[in-house]
Amino acid sequence: MRVLLLGPNGQLGHDIRSAHEEAGEPFELLPLARDRLDVSVSGAVERVLDEFAFDALVNCTSYHKTDEVEDNATLAFAVNAHAVHAMARACAAKRARFFHVSTDYVFGGDVTRAQPLREEDPPSPVNVYGASKAMGETLARRTCEDAVILRVSSLFGVAGPSGKSENFVDTIIRLGQEKEVLRVVDDQVMSPTTAVDVARLVLRMLMDGCAPDLYHVVNTGSASWFEFAREIVRRAGIHTTVAPCTSAEYPTRAVRPRYSVLDNGKVSAAFGPMPPWQDALERYLSTKANVTSQIVPTVSSKKTRLITFADRYFLMTTDQAPPSEIAEWLRDPLFAAYVLKHRLR
Numbered sequence: 001m002r003v004l005l006l007g008p009n010g011q012l013g014h015d016i017r018s019a020h021e022e023a024g025e026p027f028e029l030l031p032l033a034r035d036r037l038d039v040s041v042s043g044a045v046e047r048v049l050d051e052f053a054f055d056a057l058v059n060c061t062s063y064h065k066t067d068e069v070e071d072n073a074t075l076a077f078a079v080n081a082h083a084v085h086a087m088a089r090a091c092a093a094k095r096a097r098f099f100h101v102s103t104d105y106v107f108g109g110d111v112t113r114a115q116p117l118r119e120e121d122p123p124s125p126v127n128v129y130g131a132s133k134a135m136g137e138t139l140a141r142r143t144c145e146d147a148v149i150l151r152v153s154s155l156f157g158v159a160g161p162s163g164k165s166e167n168f169v170d171t172i173i174r175l176g177q178e179k180e181v182l183r184v185v186d187d188q189v190m191s192p193t194t195a196v197d198v199a200r201l202v203l204r205m206l207m208d209g210c211a212p213d214l215y216h217v218v219n220t221g222s223a224s225w226f227e228f229a230r231e232i233v234r235r236a237g238i239h240t241t242v243a244p245c246t247s248a249e250y251p252t253r254a255v256r257p258r259y260s261v262l263d264n265g266k267v268s269a270a271f272g273p274m275p276p277w278q279d280a281l282e283r284y285l286s287t288k289a290n291v292t293s294q295i296v297p298t299v300s301s302k303k304t305r306l307i308t309f310a311d312r313y314f315l316m317t318t319d320q321a322p323p324s325e326i327a328e329w330l331r332d333p334l335f336a337a338y339v340l341k342h343r344l345r
């Protein structure tokens with residue numbers, strides 16, 4: 001099987017490539033980055049896809065800087081809708097499967113909603129980004145019989161979102177180290193989701209097969225951005241106060257859904273339960289911290305341990321102070337949390 005991957009360097013694209021490697025490269029995966037195919041250029045999708053034979057196409061491209069998109073609707077509809085239409089046409093012509101990634105932001109118009117949204121609930125976007133993605137979904141499904149639409153939400157992945165440099169988790173960790181108080185909106189509720197869990201599911205769907213359909217692919221559970229931030233800070237061991245605020249206190253160019261929690265029952269029934277977002281966050285923090293620990297030879301007679309942590313290096317002798325004192329000595333809240341949790345010494 002040969003699979004084309006568009007948007008291979010974004011958060012999800014990166015994790016799909018990693019999941020493919022982890023699984024032992026069970027099929028041929030061809031990443032096509034922006035330098036090879038700029039999907040916003042009229043006619044480019046048709047021209048470039050025509051050069052390849054493929055059995056499935058996975059589209060992770062998106063123009064999703066939600067506030068910026070409000071003033072750039074033409075580009076948003078070009079990338080998120082017209083290019084998707086062209087991909088669906090190419091897949092239909094080649095009898096290839098089309099995996100297209102969409103968003104919880106196709107919802108939000110039902111302001112009284114307080115129950116997780118199911119696949120059969122009608123889209124009701126409240127901003128240009130959501131409207132462009134909703135149009136992409138419709139065109140994909142109408143054009144390609146074998147289209148699988150995966151709606152994901154509030155992604156955090158090790159690659160960080162394209163053009164934004166850091167995702168919400170990384171931003172909260174950075175700000176939490178700089179500020180004593182973080183104010184975060186408590187009136188937007190969503191499904192925090194790690195890109196790696198979506199990527200692994202995409203791989204299973206490609207290999208095991210699945211019905212062409214619309215699927216909500218999110219980690220289990222829900223949180224407001226405030227609740228999510230509070231959990232990030234707690235698990236990372238950062239000493240800052242997270243305080244709730246309202247969207248009205250921090251107006252943004254684009255309106256956001258007040259409630260866009262996705263019900264992942266359909267995908268869980270077919271492929272097994274999606275992990276809770278708290279578990280996903282814990283795994284993300286461990287991966288991102290990239291902690292390694294090894295005994296290294298030194299000039300002194302004492303055994304010395306080299307600890308690599310988030311691209312920084314620490315040396316400590318093994319018969320030094322207990323972990324709590326080492327942590328204090330290093331004065332690095334994330335590192336301290338890690339040392340205490342894993343009892344490194």
Ligand SMILES: NC(=O)c1ccc[n+]([C@@H]2O[C@H](COP(=O)([O-])OP(=O)(O)OC[C@H]3O[C@@H](n4cnc5c(N)ncnc54)[C@H](OP(=O)(O)O)[C@@H]3O)[C@@H](O)[C@H]2O)c1
Pocket residue numbers: 006007008009010011012013033034037038039040041059060061062063064079101102103104105152153154155156160161162163
């Ligand atoms: N991030 C979220 O919180 C979130 C939430 C809900 C849904 N989603 C959806 O999930 C999917 C993946 O999101 P993500 O977080 O992985 O996004 P991402 O990290 O920003 O990656 C987007 C990818 O799209 C590529 N791209 C953008 N414009 C392009 C163009 N004109 N031509 C070719 N490639 C282009 C980018 O290429 P470069 O690497 O060259 O910039 C990047 O590889 C998207 O469909 C998004 O709408 C994301």
